Amino acid sequence: MTTEKRPDRGDLARILSELGQEELIETLAERLSGADFNTLLLEVFRRRASGRKPAELLRGYKENRFVKPAVVDPIALKQLELDLLRIAQRHAFEPIQLSPVAPLGSCSAVAPADQNKIISALRGTEVVADVTNLIALHIADGIKSGKLLHEPDTLRYCTTHRHVRAQRFPDMPGFLPHFGLYAMVTAGRDGGSYSFELQALWEHIAAYRDMFRTQFEADIEILLNSRPGYTDGEGLLARAVQFLAERAPELTVTVNPEPNDNAYYKGLQFTIKTTIGDRVQYIGDGGYVDWTRQLLGGKKERMLISAIGLDRLLLR
Structure with a gap:
């Protein structure tokens, strides 16, 4: 990128x-x-x-490249959004409709994102460039006010949203100034032995597997990458491979052995690969982030985010 x-x-x-x-x-x-x-x-x-x-x-x-209509079929996109949200709801993820704007600094204040990639706006806002940051704020605000409880159970949200990002992308199909994403966020508390991390990871992958099988008659593959940010990142990676193998032995899971110091995700990142027809796509990714830990000031706060691109699924 x-x-x-x-x-x-x-x-x-x-x-x-x-x-x-x-x-x-x-x-x-x-x-x-x-x-x-x-x-x-x-x-x-x-x-x-x-x-x-x-x-x-x-x-x-x-x-102005930001203001033109999307080239994707709007009816097909809306139908895909509805179908994915309904599937996620069956997997216990609560659909949420978010604002088109977020508080100024929603991405750059808690994640290593440059504010120049964001369209900053008036009244202390910015155009949404990453919906998972906005869901994190919704969760943190709810927990702090007592309206949401994330212990002993976890909070699970899903949404579809049109995103705008200001960086220049290559002039290629799928690299768009504004685009639709489907996203999921799970928040909870550290339960020891990576219990939150492993269960949340499986729930996201299980939902995506259901979505791609139902909508496209396609399977997914998972690529796991170790990331800095956890004391025992290699141990977390090994446990994740074992946990996924126990839950879905038929699922193809590949570990990327190449080291990477990308600090956006903490401990582990997963990439979703699928083949629809004869087209191979790396359609989305996810991983653990420390955003609720920063927002709430609690070391035991845990969060997993993920997202897939929707326009790319419909652009043939």
């Missing part, structure tokens, strides 16, 4: 110099309160929008 370049420091210096406001960024980012920052930007965008001519608006639509 390619990444969007940070703003060039030379360009920033030039802009600030031309404005005669070398301290402008520091003032806006650090000295203004959130409410005052929003008030200022609301007026800036109101003025910019009020001066925009219809011809400029149409040109902006033509040139």
Whole structure:
């Protein structure tokens, strides 16, 4: 995956110099309160929008890669979303409909994501770029308020959502500025001996296996990758291989022996591979994250997230 370049420091210096406001960024980012920052930007965008001519608006639509309709069949996509959510519900995952925006910093504050990949917005929000972060916030808020309980049982949510990501992707099928994802999140507490980790992993994989068999008459394969973040990551990986073999001996599970210091997932990442017709796809992935641990400040908090791309399943 390619990444969007940070703003060039030379360009920033030039802009600030031309404005005669070398301290402008520091003032806006650090000295203004959130409410005052929003008030200022609301007026800036109101003025910019009020001066925009219809011809400029149409040109902006033509040139802006984020605003064009998806090329996927909308009816097929909606039907696929409904079917996957119903299957997940049979696997005890609760469907949830989320907002199109998330709090500013939802991805970059708890995960190693660059804010430049996100479309930041007004009123302390950003366009959703990873729905699992937003579900994590929903879970953490519910646990802290006492509205949700994740012990002794676990919390399981699923959703479908259209995502926007600002980095430049290769000009290839399946690499899109906005795209649909199906996602699942499981949250719980450490029960010892990796009991949460193993059961949650199996539940996600079992749901995906059911989905691909039901919808596409296709099987899935699982590729496991060790990631830093757990004291005994190799032990977790070995236990996961054993646990999956006991639950589904026919499931193809491959361990990637190559070391990887990707710190997005903690301890273990799994990739979902499937073959639909004659087309091989690495259609999604998942793994353990420490987001509820950060949000709630508890060392025993555990979370597993996963997602698959929907547009790619329908683009032939």
